[in-house]
Amino acid sequence: MLLQGFANRQERADLNSTNLSDIALNRIHDAIYLVDSQLRIKYVNDKACQLMGYSRKEFSQLQFSTLDRELRDIDVVALWWKLSVRPEGITFTSHHTCRDDELIPVEVSSSSYITEGEPHILCVVHDVRELRRKEHQQRLREKQMNTVVENSPDLISRFDLNMRCVYANPAVQSWFGRSERELQQWQLTESVPLGDVGLNFFKLMSKTLVDEQGAESELTLERHGKKRVLHVRCVPEYNLQGKIVSVLAVGRDITRVRQTEDELRAAHQQLRELTRNQEMAREVERKQLARDIHDELGQHLTSLRTGLSLLSMRADEGSTVVQTQLEGLMNLVDSTIQVVRDVSTRLRPNVLNLGLIPALEWLRDQFMKNGGCRCILIAPDEHTVQLDEASLTAAFRVVQESLTNAARHASASNIYIFVKPQPDALVIEVVDNGKGFQVNRVQKNAFGLQGIQERGRMLNGDATITSAPGKGTRIKLTFPLSAPHNSQTEKR
Incomplete structure (x- = not known):
């Protein structure tokens, strides 16, 4: 052991001397005390001095019960010594009093140590203030999260690996009309024969357990005689070792969203039908107008041009003015006929x-x-x-x-x-x-x-x-x- 060199030194009372064992013990992040049967502190490392605020010389003049006040009781000392000398030793939590009387929460591992035929107790003391602070923060976060979960309108439940419900928030209890105790006795596999909803939820949970990844789906079920739609997402939960231990299922009622989407689709469809009918009616009007222009107006213009042509042939060859006017009228009619054809074609070829x-x-x-x-x-x-x-x-x-x-x-x-x-x-x-x-x-x-x-x-x-x-x-x-x-x- 690291303390063996310390035990064999000639100057055993000198706590400030340095050897290889002392150097090694000073590199440990936990405080180390060596206590004899009279609760006198025989050795401390540097971490103990930093933690408690005493020098090594001051430690040599202290009783271990000065640090751990619970050991001032004779019966407690006897029990602590008895448990510490066992082969497996003992680990317990306590509070040690430092020099300025501050109580420091610690975790103490005590085990037997024999030197020069005398029993000693080697105490490895771990400062757990940071751990307690993190635990407090964790409990605070859990409390805040529980408040959110308990007051969430979403349906939140937790299932173990046997698909048995181990937690259900008030929204789940209200939705299914069951108490928390009744829901915690509910096993998902028992609901599979009840219908498609249970089977689909079972498949969703199974997929989450097998793939160890989140899975989501929509479930449609009847509630109070009305169709309801739930969006359900299942996510795996792991322990500190990275093993899946449960599945958290979160359900959200999206019935109103789906109804709104259906209404919106129906409105869009009605608008498309209206647009289609208007477009088709406009095409019919174009077709009829093109036919009227081409047939009616076109025929009239053609007849007018024919008449002008006949007049032109009958006109006196010496009447140059009349001939010029007739030619101008025929050109105008030709242009009008072309315009009519172009308009008709643009309306509908x-x-x-x-x-x-x-x-x-x-x-x-x-x-x-x-x-x-x-x-x-x-x-x-x-x-x-x-x-x-x-x-x-x-x-x-x-x-x-x-x-x-x-x-x-x-x-x-x-x-x-x-x-x-x-x-x-x-x-x-x-x-x-x-x-x-x-x-x-x-x-x-x-x-x-x-x-x-x-x-x-x-x-x-x-x-x-x-x-x-x-x-x-x-x-x-x-x-x-x-x-x-x-x-x-x-x-x-």
């Missing part, structure tokens, strides 16, 4: 009556004719794609708006239009090699892109816009070939 592919071919030609960049259409045979009126018009408008945006903003040199029929859907892509843009930074008043996406939803499909600065833009429209909602709306 007649080529739409021929189908999607011819309409896109016409749109491509018009785009390049009006000064657009090179536009290439890659599509199957026109008879391959057959769409109802509403789907045809919506798909055409998406491509038309895409080309318009590209002409205005993209500064592209090439634009490709891909039409890809699939077994149960149609995919249309408009791809340009322009300057591109950041999709998430589009101005809120840029309704062209929003209109493209909304038309995709109107078709029960999806319109996605992919772009990045310097990498061009891709607009992809995907929608089912069967669109029952469109045909039904047409019949109204």
Whole structure:
């Protein structure tokens, strides 16, 4: 032992002498006392001097009972000595009085030590003030946490490794209408046959225990005759050795949140239905107006031009003034007829009556004719794609708006239009090699892109816009070939 060198020294009374054992003992962070049967202190290390405030010389004049006041009782001394001389010794907590009368909480490990045939007690004294402070802080935090848990509206419970409830806060007790004692006797495995809720919760707990990671899910159950939705999260709890010892389950009633989401989705759906109906009604009006302009006004203008032509042929060849006026009127009528055709085409191109592919071919030609960049259409045979009126018009408008945006903003040199029929859907892509843009930074008043996406939803499909600065833009429209909602709306 480290004290053996001290015991064999010739100058045993000199507590201030230094040897190897003394150096080693002074490096220990705990205070060390060597006490004889008369409770006289025979040796202390430097840590004891620092802890208690006495010098080694002063220690040599003290009784151990001066430090530990409980040892002033003869019966306590006898019991302490008896327990300390056992092979395993004794460890206990006490309070030692330092020089300024401050009581220091300590943990003392006492064991027997024989030197020169006389029994001594070696005391290793550990200052536990910091430990007590941490324990106090821990108890304070636990108290604060318990206050939060006890008053939380969330359902909080703890289960051991056998899935038996060991704690349930008042919210759980109120929710299930059971006392804390009843809930603590409840074992989760007993509730599994009760229905899907118990089974799903059992699976959630099992996943947490197996993976030793948090798991969450939503559970739907009946309470007071009403459907309630709980968001439940299970997290593992570990001991100081890092082993899982329990599972904490936290449930939050999100019924109102889900109801609000359902109401919001229903409102959005109603708005989409309203937008769809308005758009379809507007397309019908455009179609009828284009037909009226083309058929009625166009016929009148054509008849007027025919009449003017006949008058021109009958006019006196010598009447130059009349001939000039007639030619001017015919030119004016020709210009008016062209304006009527242009207005009618902008409202609704007649080529739409021929189908999607011819309409896109016409749109491509018009785009390049009006000064657009090179536009290439890659599509199957026109008879391959057959769409109802509403789907045809919506798909055409998406491509038309895409080309318009590209002409205005993209500064592209090439634009490709891909039409890809699939077994149960149609995919249309408009791809340009322009300057591109950041999709998430589009101005809120840029309704062209929003209109493209909304038309995709109107078709029960999806319109996605992919772009990045310097990498061009891709607009992809995907929608089912069967669109029952469109045909039904047409019949109204």
